[in-house]
Amino acid sequence: MxxxxxxxxxxxxxxxxxxxxxxxxxxxxxxxxxxxxxxxxxxxxxxxxSKDGFLRTLLQQMYEDMYAGLSHEVEGPGDPLDKLQAALRSLARFVRSHRPVIARIWADAQAGELVAQEFMRANAPRHLGLLMELTQAAEKAGQLRKVPPLQRFVFLMGSVVAPLVIAGGVQVLGVLPPVVAEGMQEQALSDAAIDQRIAWAIASLRKES
Incomplete structure (x- = not known):
């Protein structure tokens, strides 16, 4: 056969x-x-x-695409701060491109879907740990101020990534006033907007000379 x-x-x-x-x-x-x-x-x-086997493969394949981008930035040239900024940029662009899928994984996990819960438990520590290591390396290199690592990490995620999730969500819902909606792409979702938020966030964390 x-x-x-x-x-x-x-x-x-x-x-x-x-x-x-x-x-x-x-x-x-x-x-x-x-x-x-x-x-x-x-x-x-x-x-x-099985269907669950398919879903596990599907989610893992999409995740590996994102993680490969982060790993590439970490392994590339540059000092720890350069690599941190590049990794944040890579993560932010992935979230922007895949916001509906990410939102669905969260919703499925909260609804008790075991495939989504197992996926998050297995993979979230990988990219979160990688970014935490980069911030710690930048601190040890004297490029970032010494602050509680979790607080710094939450600040970076809130400054760089969270706006993409929020802006993308409200854009889909169509609940924004026209004057705000018109500027959403350029001022919140564009590459330039992402880079600006990264620059502002890093500037606020830099070690004072």
Whole structure:
């Protein structure tokens, strides 16, 4: 019996990327997924074992895309502060591009979906730990003031990443006054806006000479 095409698993994952943010763990059925991918529903079980196996693979694949970007910045040239700023930029752009998926993972985890909860427990410490290490390295290099590490980390995330989640959410809901909505892209979501927030946040944490 010929083995099913290897392209089918990639077609399923591509379809899952399109559907997950809308449907979540509970709403994404095997039949709906297979229809979107143009394959037989049995191929979900053939390639991934189960619907939960598919979801684990899908979420992990998307996460690895983000983590690879962070790792690339950390391994590149520059001092600890340069690497921290580059990693913050990489993380922020990923969050901007994948806000609906990130919001859905949070919602699924809070709704008790085990796949989402297990995913967050397994992966959140990886990128959070990496960024914490970068801030500590910048402090040891004399580039940042010595402050409580968790407080500094929360400040950086609140300054750089949180606005993307909030702005993206209210933009989708359409609840902003027109004058605010018109400037949202340029002043909150653009590369320039992200870079400006990073610059302001780092400037406030720099060690005084």
């Amino acid at each position: 010929p083995r099913p095409s290897q392209a089918q698993d990639q077609a399923l994952l591509a379809a899952g990327r399109e559907l997950y943010a809308e449907l979540g763990c509970a709403g994404l059925s095997v039949r709906r997924l297979a229809e979107a991918a143009g394959v037989n529903p049995a191929m979900v079980h053939y390639h991934f074992g």
